[in-house]
Amino acid sequence: MKRGRSNITSSTAPYDLDGLELVFRRHPRARRMRLRYDAERDRLLLTLPPRASQARARAWARSQSDWIAEQRAARPPSIPLAPGEHIPFCGEELLLVHDPAASRRLHHGDGRLVGGGPEEAFPARVHAWLRRAARDRLSEDVAFYAEKARVTVTGVAIGDARTRWGSCSPEGKLRFSWRLVCAPPEVRRYVAAHEVAHRRHMDHGPDFHAFEEELYGAPTRPARRLLRELGPRLQRIGR
Known part of the structure; x- marks a missing residue:
């Protein structure tokens, strides 16, 4: 389960914009430039049409300095795993x-x-306690949904990928971010149901989404929206 759309690909090495990483990405259907702030990694993502000038794009991004400052100021603070936090x-x-x-x-x-x-x-x-808690709870979630789906899961692993909350290999191995244990239970279970659903459908077509909601037992949109809202804060835990 990716945290963002990935049909956009990086075109060149990142550019330093006054000390902030600026990543150029070209999209075949883009008609104009679009700037997005990636709060998780404190960087800028600039989407360009296929033939747009990068020099012009850099100048335009630099002209957005007020907007960039506002976005960085709104970035969730880091949450160290320290006493008193x-x-x-x-x-x-x-x-x-x-x-x-x-x-x-x-x-x-x-x-x-x-x-x-x-x-x-x-x-x-x-940190170790949180990872164990994530493994235990997600293993229970996966077992529940796998039995409901009548599919086989060959393993559940815990990691800390920045670009995915979960993933499913063709062999049936599921991998999740430990940070999901810091999310509300309905969000964690949604991601588990999402990855188990991939044991039946490895794409994101209509059949997959229908099966995903059948497994989850409720509309998935609220949980997906909540995960998107909470994601930046979850990514700041332990940083």
């Missing part, structure tokens, strides 16, 4: 607490995630 987790907000008297093993309860041990190692333990 709040992170989203399965529809709730978790307070990260380091307690020197507590066990190194993290304990989750009452809206808190508590652990002891060396404070400098706390973020790494939180």
